[in-house]
Amino acid sequence: MITRSPAVEDRPDWRRALARAWRDPLALLGSLGLDAAAVGLDADAAARFPFRVTREWAARIRPRDPHDPLLRQVLPHVDEGRAVPGFGADPVGEQHLAPRGSLLQKYDGRALLLLTGACAIHCRYCFRREYPYGEHVGHGALLAGLEAIAADPAIDEVILSGGDPLVLDDETLGEVLEQLARVPHLRRVRLHSRLPVVLPQRVTARLLELCASQPQAVVLVVHVNHAQEIDAATRAALARCRAAGITLLNQAVLLAGVNDDADSLAALSETLFEAGVLPYYLHLLDRVAGSAHFDVGEARAASLEAALRARLSGYLVPRLVREIAGAASKVPFVPPLRDAVS
Ligand code: SF4
Known part of the structure; x- marks a missing residue:
């Protein structure tokens, strides 16, 4: 394929x-x-x-x-x-999961289809920077993953991930989407991608046509950490996605020296909303080796969350979460009450 x-x-x-x-x-x-x-x-x-x-x-x-x-x-x-205790190669425990071909399932009901290990941009804090893609991507692995989805009625949402799935061309993506369209128990297809932001021309007419004709709902989760990442070309690309009926969400990572202040986080939420994207998740850093200089302490994260809640309407406040190996879902980070009211 x-x-x-x-x-x-x-x-x-x-x-x-x-x-x-x-x-x-x-x-x-x-x-x-x-x-x-x-x-x-x-x-x-x-x-x-x-x-x-x-x-x-x-x-x-x-x-x-x-x-x-x-x-x-x-x-x-x-x-x-710098080697920092607590920071390692596999911070969310993905490398111990037993994938079915390209299919990686961490939570009930939804599963990740890893389409590629390639990305358009290399983010230094990426929790998959040491993921062994070679073992899990490619034609045979993809076929096995698609077969596993078709055979498992408990999966109702598939997340196209990687790497970045939009690095693949429209023809290849179209083939994957066509296979997914044939699975009667699937209700949603979600794409996790930075391409619409880092390379807005990736949002081609053909890509939009493919998404608009998918029988399942299509959700695009982009990844923006700072309002400065959204320019006019990005806004236009996101508007085209919305016009094609795609639901747009954002996930960001709380990163020291990037967005660990209330002004930056509030501006990010406002700018995303103006671009038609709901701020969905704000992740605490996954502790991958080499990323400790991005870490924001829990007390600081709690006070930033409280500041955002005080400044913004609830729908503009992303859920502050962390990923814990083996947990049944992303885990909400609930600040101690004293931090939330300080
Ligand atoms: S685009 Fe996503 S998968 Fe690729 S390096 Fe950045 S965070 Fe990692």
């Missing part, structure tokens, strides 16, 4: 744009007028988890600002090399 690799000149615009993504942190820093040592670049960290950023998203980074909240999300930083 995942077979075609067209010649570069035959690729649609978004594929060519993806191929032009920044792969060299020094080159990006140079274009921003920033010094590698001053921002704490670690070339070894980039070797362990490759650097990758679309030019479209990088254009939203403020030049000459070493503290830019977008740059921090993608910068291979010297702090990644």
Whole structure:
């Protein structure tokens, strides 16, 4: 099923744009007028988890600002090399699950179909940065995963994930969606993707046509951590998704130095809502090795949550959650009462 690799000149615009993504942190820093040592670049960290950023998203980074909240999300930083107790390769226990082909089931009723290990952007805090994709993605694994979905009437929602499922071309995605359309017990198909934000031209007319014709409800969960990530092209892409009948939600991660202040979080919720996206989840950091410099303590998270509740309407306050290996669902982070009222 995942077979075609067209010649570069035959690729649609978004594929060519993806191929032009920044792969060299020094080159990006140079274009921003920033010094590698001053921002704490670690070339070894980039070797362990490759650097990758679309030019479209990088254009939203403020030049000459070493503290830019977008740059921090993608910068291979010297702090990644620190070994910190409690931070490991598999922070949410996914590597101990027994997948059925590409199908990974953590919770009752819904399951993840891992379509690819590739992404358009490499987020330094990604909890799957050390996931062994090679064992679970590919044609045979996908077929096994689709068969498992068809054979299990308890699954009523499938989450297309990865990596980023929208890295695949429309033809391949169309084949997957067609297989899912034939499963009578499926009610929803959810896509988890950063592409509509980091490469808005990925929202092609064909993709929208595929989603609009899916017999199940289609939900797109994007991943935006800071309001500065949403520009006019992103707003337009999201509007096209909404017009095609797609429900839009956002999940963000609470990240030190990116969005760990009430002003940034409130602006994120407001900006998402204006773009037609409901702020759904705010995740506490999954403690993957190399990400400790993004960690926000529980007391601080609790006070930020309380501040957001005081400032925003309830539907603009994302659910603060954490993922715990083996739990039956994402676990709401309930701040102690003294933090919520302080
Ligand atoms: S899977 Fe998501 S969070 Fe992880 S690197 Fe890819 S886009 Fe970023």
